[in-house]
Amino acid sequence: MKFLKSLKTKQRQIIDKIQFNMQMIATGATGKTAIQTAWFEHAVDIPLPSGLTFGTEDPMMANEILQDLRRRRIEAHSGGYITSQDAYKMRFELCDAENVVAELHTNEAIGQVLTGTTSGSSEQELHEYDGLLNRASNSHALLPMVAPPPLGGSQDDELRFMEDNRLVAKYLSTALRHHGDRASCSVGIVMTKLDTLFDSEEEARSELTDELLMRWLRPLVQVVNQSQKVFSAAIIPTSAFGWQNAEPIPSTIETGATTMYRLKDRYAEPYNTTPLLLWTLLNGLLPVQLEHTSAEQEAAVSRVVHMLDSDLEHMPHWSIPIKEAGRSLI
Ligand SMILES: Nc1nc2c(ncn2[C@@H]2O[C@H](COP(=O)(O)OP(=O)(O)OP(=O)(O)O)[C@@H](O)[C@H]2O)c(=O)[nH]1
Ligand SMILES: [Mg+2]
Numbered sequence: 250m251k252f253l254k255s256l257k258t259k260q261r262q263i264i265d266k267i268q269f270n271m272q273m274i275a276t277g278a279t280g281k282t283a284i285q286t287a288w289f290e291h292a293v294d295i296p297l298p299s300g301l302t303f304g305t306e307d308p309m310m311a312n313e314i315l316q317d318l319r320r321r322r323i324e325a326h327s328g329g330y331i332t333s334q335d336a337y338k339m340r341f342e343l344c345d346a347e348n349v350v351a352e353l354h355t356n357e358a359i360g361q362v363l364t365g366t367t368s369g370s371s372e373q374e375l376h377e378y379d380g381l382l383n384r385a386s387n388s389h390a391l392l393p394m395v396a397p398p399p400l401g402g403s404q405d406d407e408l409r410f411m412e413d414n415r416l417v418a419k420y421l422s423t424a425l426r427h428h429g430d431r432a433s434c435s436v437g438i439v440m441t442k443l444d445t446l447f448d449s450e451e452e453a454r455s456e457l458t459d460e461l462l463m464r465w466l467r468p469l470v471q472v473v474n475q476s477q478k479v480f481s482a483a484i485i486p487t488s489a490f491g492w493q494n495a496e497p498i499p500s501t502i503e504t505g506a507t508t509m510y511r512l513k514d515r516y517a518e519p520y521n522t523t524p525l526l527l528w529t530l531l532n533g534l535l536p537v538q539l540e541h542t543s544a545e546q547e548a549a550v551s552r553v554v555h556m557l558d559s560d561l562e563h564m565p566h567w568s569i570p571i572k573e574a575g576r577s578l579i
Contacts, residue, residue: 275441333358492518
């Protein structure tokens with residue numbers, strides 16, 4: 250125990266240097282937990298080519314994530330992911346060899362907060378609502394997410410997509426209004442569940458032109474484009490399950506509610522989710538770089554940023570840049 254205690258103090262000394270926060274924002278069933286699961290499965294505690302590792306803070310947390318993954322694989326294959334109800338905290342580390350160079354703080358995101366909270370909500374619900382907005386206004390990276398209406402979907406699906414866009418954009422603009430300084434955060438606009446519209450990456454990329462994506466995501470694009478608080482922004486299309494790998498759960502189609510999916514195979518083959526994580530780490534650190542004043546801190550962030558940039562560059566990915574260094578690109 251003594252060893253662990255002194256280890257924790259030592260770690261804290263290093264960690265105090267660079268900390269950054271990330272928050273996902275999306276309505277229920279958009280696929281937040283599925284993306285987080287893809288990160289657990291394919292990115293956490295797995296070294297990157299640059300030598301960096303994004304990972305858990307100790308072997309106990311590594312073990313907990315592996316146990317969680319075993320449970321989630323069964324969940325995804327049987328009835329799809331269960332809705333999240335607890336905005337628990339998570340802390341990850343970015344390590345260069347065994348040295349901690351930055352620490353990422355995030356919380357599990359509960360979609361029900363967005364669609365469930367009104368001025369008449371219970372104290373507990375209002376508490377969750379305040380918590381989400383608070384964390385979002387203190388995040389260096391924000392990931393607003395929306396899922397497109399599925400292929401052959403109903404008018405209700407299209408309406409839901411437009412409403413999700415509007416509501417998520419409102420949460421985003423409110424978080425930005427309360428955000429610190431100019432260029433203090435980066436925003437990755439994530440389109441989830443692409444496999445419900447397309448059978449392959451080729452099909453998705455040929456049909457989803459930049460113009461079409463920007464038109465579909467206009468409320469969110471407009472918020473980031475106009476806000477002076479946004480340092481960098483991009484649209485990042487993803488599928489946490491992968492192509493032709495999911496089937497709709499019949500009971501949810503019949504009720505007219507959001508269609509839920511389960512994995513056909515036991516294993517997901519996520520598309521563009523690890524690049525999304527690298528984009529988030531890289532662009533979440535850029536505003537932090539501006540916050541830090543000591544030469545030592547600046548050098549440390551700048552080295553990590555450089556390594557992440559090289560990792561992302563060498564990984565096939567799809568992102569549509571909207572803003573860089575506070576300047577609009579559209
Ligand atoms: N086809 C397909 N289905 C997905 C994908 N990601 C998630 N799903 C399914 O969509 C539903 C919602 O996914 P979740 O990841 O639980 O969504 P969430 O945003 O975490 O939802 P809440 O926890 O309720 O806020 C579940 O039925 C999942 O199995 C995906 O990439 N493709
Ligand atoms: Mg969830």
